[in-house]
Amino acid sequence: MTSQQQKPEGLPYTPLCDRLGIDVPIISAGMGPIAGPELVAAVSNAGGLGVLGCTSMSPDEVRSVIRRTRELTDRPFGVDLILPARIEQGGMSVGEVASLIPDEHRATAARIGADLGVEPPPEHSADRAALGTDAEAQVEVILQEGVPVFVGALGSPGFVAERFHEAGATVVSIVGSTKQAMAVVKDGADVVIAQGTEGGGHTGHVGTFALLPQVLDAVDVPVVAAGGIGDGRGLAASLLMGCQAVWVGTRFLATEEAGIAGWQKAGIVAAADQSPVISRAYTGKRFRMLPNDWTRAWDEADVEPLPMPLQPVLAGMTLGTLGTDRGGREGVSMNGAGNIAGLIDEIVPAAEVVRRMAAEAAELLAGAGGHLR
Template sequence: MKSSKICQMLEIDYPIFQGAMAWVAEEQLASAVSNAGGLGLIASGHAPKEIIKDKIDKARQLTDKTFGVNIMLMSPFVEDIVDLVIEERVKVITTGAGSPAKYMKRFKEVGIIVIPVVASVAQAKKMQREGADAVVVEGMEGGGHIGKSTTMTLVPQVVDAVSIPVIAAGGIGDGRGIAAAFMLGVEGVQLGTRFLVSKESIAHQNFKAKVLKAKDIDTVITGLITGHPVRGLRNRLTKTYEKAEREEGGKENPNFDRLEDLGKGALKRAVIDGDTKDSSMMSGQIAGLLTKENQTCSEIINELMIETETVLKENAKKWLN
């Protein structure tokens, strides 16, 4: 897998991306993943330019490997963040919540590798036409903001539809998942929840503990009625949110102000404050598979690579003999 197109393009050792989780994907996590041979990402979220500039500076002090910045295109500071990554000559960016088409020419002029996150075949094809170097295809199994299709069904359709490298995301947490993704034709994978519980993740220990204790059915999707669904662990907030979706105007006339108020600051309360009751504990369905605590990013990536190689070899013997 070291010879995958994405490894060669980004000059990384392993085709493993760290998910750009808001409040979690800071310089500590990004640099640790990059030092371990993957691609670490700093999530810009809704932060202003000066804060992200500081994170980039600190990441460069912590690693001399390739790392990237994720640009949230719905951020009120998006224009400033675009200026920043160009000024700083960040090697690679991923984008979410929209199309980076209007900025593509500027990115290309300074040699930035652009990898949008998409949730449909149509989006992937559009990004290829606009000049994207690769796409991250995210299935609804992932944590945080999600689309409508599953990773298993969406990834092969995108692989067949585009000629640029495809990175699979959503529901991948061990070597079996990585091997399955490569069998679907991808050049790399992106993991979020697995790195959320890593030693270098700044997520509060209360949050990490809830993820590690989660069972297969412990995540829930809220916000479908708003058009911006989010997957996270069940708690008092998700129950309150679901009740508000049902009762305050219903599907015909939803109370968007009420729903927005419930979500304000909810992720920060989980990640920074350690509130596990009235917070948004964004987590993928893969949480039910995760049990190992306090692993370093290096240990995680080494384990993933060993597991993947073992699965591929064992299954090759099984089916070819």
């Protein structure tokens, strides 16, 4: 606990809140540039923990968003990166990865792009590191900047855990199965985020309600619940199960601070529970999102999407961006979203999401829900 920190009266609070120096056990998910300084600072200023999504950024960009966040909040926040399966995969440029893309897939992507009327982007990004391959250099910046919480998705934190521990930071890993949970703890994770398949973005096969008790039984570090948590009911249920916080993505997409276009936020508000689907058309890995012209075209294509890091480079070469920028284009921009999107019916400030979620959970946990009597 930080020296000034007090347990907030009447709100849910866990030992992990002490460790992270936060007031309420609500963490906003790293979601690429969508989770930028504005969203992260708003969540941290509201008493939760905001986490920057830095996977697609160059090391200089990572430094710049960390510094911008510090201008907006003096509260703790974290940085999230997609880690490669093996660090030897690090440092490949977009150009190098592009040279490995089979002709058949180039032709398919070019045909889909032409059918959709997408102008091929200029070749300016060939020297950039390909998605998920620059973790070593990104980690160096996060360490230099003294960020207190590091969140790793997909791969193992093994190659970075010791350095973060020496710096006094907390290492968090996102997993989708009990086996992965045990592996990341062995590799140095201090906290495990267990995400059910209903979550937005990269996702596994096991549902949240089945996954959480099994991960809680399998590891002896704090477990954070993720996948389909969008209000105080999800927070209360997670805490009752024994989790120490929630990691929330989709609910924060429909906030004023989220770095996506207005039509993308409107898409979340309009979505039903069954609207999000799993597609490999953007990142090469299973990614839950609202379908669009690009994903539908790949569903019907003669070839399967390539694995990461090839498919993101192919998508980038064709579309110019993975589409998580503010100026995203309807029909081709990636629209990550989980099944909880159906619950979301308004765009509010991120602080309001934190406030409502904590207050509703507190009421339920105090036994005021009424339905048990």
